[in-house]
Amino acid sequence: MQPEEFLTKLAELLSTRKTGEHVYLSQKRLTGQNEVPKATEENPFPDLTQSATTPKPIIIRATDGKRKKHITSGGEKIKLSTEVSPDQLEGFYTRYAEVCKANMTTLKPRDRKKGKAKARKKKGGAGQTSMTAIP
Amino acid sequence: MPYYDKSEDWLHQSTLLIRARPLTTRITTSYGIKPAHRFTKVEKLAGTATSEGKNADKPPRGKLILKTYDPVSGSCLKYATSKAAEVSRLIQMLGTLARTMAGGPQSEVEQQPAVAAEKDEVMADAPPSGGGVAESSANRSGAGTPVSAAAAAAAAASTGSAGGGGGGKGKKKKGKR
Structure with missing residues (x-):
């Protein structure tokens, strides 16, 4: 599936979700079945030594997580996937973010008044992360 | 999780x-x-x-x-x-x-130092088996100059990772929380 088509269908999938339904999106590097070597004592990070240095496309999948039971009872599982080559990632993710932002409508909208009150209360330690950075 | x-x-x-x-x-x-x-x-x-x-x-x-x-x-x-x-x-x-x-090439540039730092971190957390020995021996030989110290760190990192450092990553994260 082409990235454009994927995004259009994803928008449709996200916007038609009802209460109690889910959408699962996953992304991983596109690898062949036997491409990943096993880690050994001598080489605990085989990823870093072998083909990891050559750019590979990313595969992005989307599904509604419907189970077999649902499918046998007449429903249909929605599965979408697309491959994005490394040089197109930037543009794809900009569009992807737009699609997600526009269609994930049930998330809490920003409450400006409340936010301001909280910011005043929390003055000082707001910008800190909960963990120390690795030096 | x-x-x-x-x-x-x-x-x-x-x-x-x-x-x-x-x-x-x-x-x-x-x-x-x-x-x-x-x-x-x-x-x-x-x-x-x-x-x-x-x-x-x-x-x-x-x-x-x-x-x-x-x-x-x-x-x-x-x-x-x-x-x-x-x-x-x-x-x-x-x-x-x-x-x-x-x-790919664009991420490789920033990748190298970060990976080295990661390995150092793992070694510091791990029990002093291979890495510790290498470090102490390097400290004995390298008389405190920055160049040799860096070399010692690199040597220690490589031995540390070879000596079963694979599981160290997950452990380190749990410890940090």
Whole structure:
């Protein structure tokens, strides 16, 4: 599936979700079945030594997580996937973010008044992360 | 399965995991909608499970969960939010991680020092088996000059990683929390 088509269908999938339904999106590097070597004592990070240095496309999948039971009872599982080559990632993710932002409508909208009150209360330690950075 | 409080922390740790295992790590984002109010069994039995509950005027709430998982080492890092304001920032983070995942020349430049730092960290946490010995011997020979100290650190890092440093990554994360 082409990235454009994927995004259009994803928008449709996200916007038609009802209460109690889910959408699962996953992304991983596109690898062949036997491409990943096993880690050994001598080489605990085989990823870093072998083909990891050559750019590979990313595969992005989307599904509604419907189970077999649902499918046998007449429903249909929605599965979408697309491959994005490394040089197109930037543009794809900009569009992807737009699609997600526009269609994930049930998330809490920003409450400006409340936010301001909280910011005043929390003055000082707001910008800190909960963990120390690795030096 | 730790949930991080800040998305920045999740991004940082996920970047480290992907750099260590770019071939097997995957990121799953789940978006789900829950009703604002769930009726309890008591309410259902009593027949009071109507739509005029205390949360009847509230719309159903969505939730977004980001999960970085590596099946080989079993590391799993999570971040959950229900704020709409965070969505585009989080997807941009996914984009950054995707670029790291894809590998290639642009990420390799920043990758090298980070990986070295990671290995140093692992070694410091690990029991002083191979790495400790190498370090002490290097300290004896290198008379405190910065160049030899750096060489010693590099040698220690390499021996540390060879001596079963594979499991150290997950352990380190648990210790840091």
